[in-house]
Amino acid sequence: MTERPSPPEPPRDPQREAAGSCHDARRPLRRTRRPTPGHDGRAPQGTTIRPAYYAANGGGWRQWRTVLHPPYTAWHLAYVVLGAALAPHVDVTTLVATVVAFFLAVGLAAHALDELHGRPLRTSIPARQLLVAVGVGLAGATALGAYGVSRVGWVLVPCIVAGVILVVAYNAELFGGAIHSDVGFALAWGSFPVLTAYVAETRTVAIAPLLAAAGAFALSLAQRRLSTPARRLRRHTVSASTTVHLDDGRTVVMDQQALLAPLEQALRATSWAIVLLATALAVARIA
Numbered sequence: 001m002t003e004r005p006s007p008p009e010p011p012r013d014p015q016r017e018a019a020g021s022c023h024d025a026r027r028p029l030r031r032t033r034r035p036t037p038g039h040d041g042r043a044p045q046g047t048t049i050r051p052a053y054y055a056a057n058g059g060g061w062r063q064w065r066t067v068l069h070p071p072y073t074a075w076h077l078a079y080v081v082l083g084a085a086l087a088p089h090v091d092v093t094t095l096v097a098t099v100v101a102f103f104l105a106v107g108l109a110a111h112a113l114d115e116l117h118g119r120p121l122r123t124s125i126p127a128r129q130l131l132v133a134v135g136v137g138l139a140g141a142t143a144l145g146a147y148g149v150s151r152v153g154w155v156l157v158p159c160i161v162a163g164v165i166l167v168v169a170y171n172a173e174l175f176g177g178a179i180h181s182d183v184g185f186a187l188a189w190g191s192f193p194v195l196t197a198y199v200a201e202t203r204t205v206a207i208a209p210l211l212a213a214a215g216a217f218a219l220s221l222a223q224r225r226l227s228t229p230a231r232r233l234r235r236h237t238v239s240a241s242t243t244v245h246l247d248d249g250r251t252v253v254m255d256q257q258a259l260l261a262p263l264e265q266a267l268r269a270t271s272w273a274i275v276l277l278a279t280a281l282a283v284a285r286i287a
Contacts, residue, residue: 049256051121051235053264063123067115067133071271073107075223076189078278079216083197085281086208091201092286094151098200101144102193105167109137113171120235138164148200155203159196166192182224190220219274223267230263 054070056062080102084095112133115121145160166179166188173180179188191213198209233240233256240256 049234052231053234053268055121059124063121063125066121067111067123067125067130068107069111071268072223072227073103073111074275075271076106076193077102078274079190079193080197081278081282082212082216083194083209084201085278085285086198086212087201089201090282090285094148094200095197095282097144097148098197101141101148102163102196104137104144105141105163106189107137109134109141110167110171112137113167117172120231138167152200152203156196156200159192159199162192163196182221182228185224186217186220190216190218219270223270226263226267230260230267233260233263 050057052066052069055066077099080099081095084090084098112130115123115125116127116130116134142160142164145156145163148156149160169175169179170184170188171180178184194213194216195205195209198212199205237256240259242254242259244252244254246252
């Protein structure tokens with residue numbers, strides 16, 4: 001019985017075989033599945049990630065609460081309390097007036113001007129209302145500063161002038177944005193309130209408030225280094241994903257929320273910490 005010859009094999013294509021082997025090698029490592037909301041680093045379809053973790057949902061007065069940046073305003077005012085509490089004698093009336101003045105200047109005027117300059121919080125508050133808030137905030141802070149001058153003296157005048165300049169120059173990014181920087185932020189919203197509050201209580205400057213101002217500078221710099229990438233992830237990122245290869249062979253995929261969480265958890269904890277520490281110090285000094 002004669003054996004029938006086998007049909008000739010088709011000519012080999014090395015490029016096609018190489019491509020096929022690569023695809024075959026990858027197939028066992030990938031599994032097709034339906035994507036879950038937020039798995040690829042994007043916000044779920046039909047929703048928009050808030051521009052800040054403290055941003056309120058809805059319009060109306062809730063937008064003003066967002067513009068006030070509650071945790072950061074409280075953080076900033078804590079430096080005022082800290083500076084005043086370092087004085088040998090704490091005048092409660094002066095302390096309250098200083099806190100209210102900084103709230104009007106920074107919490108209201110500076111933040112309203114910042115929202116007017118580019119709408120980073122995406123509010124629909126009319127520009128006229130924001131301008132009124134800037135004017136009212138600066139006028140109120142200046143009036144309280146004038147009241148302070150009547151009680152403390154002319155030594156407070158440079159602080160008042162510097163405060164108005166910092167609010168406008170920083171948030172409107174004047175002078176080519178020179179003040180709108182990490183160092184400018186730490187000096188304006190960290191060191192400055194500590195020293196101003198101490199001068200309002202004592203009419204002078206000492207070593208203790210200078211050290212505290214340096215500490216406030218460092219904390220504010222840390223705040224800025226955390227909040228800047230957090231804002232970038234919330235306000236300017238379409239999608240984000242990074243893969244971390246661990247030394248035990250595991251692989252961790254981090255999406256937008258996973259990258260954002262440690263930054264904002266640190267900001268939340270630190271804002272509460274500085275407010276509670278300043279409050280404790282004030283209670284100990286006044287009680």
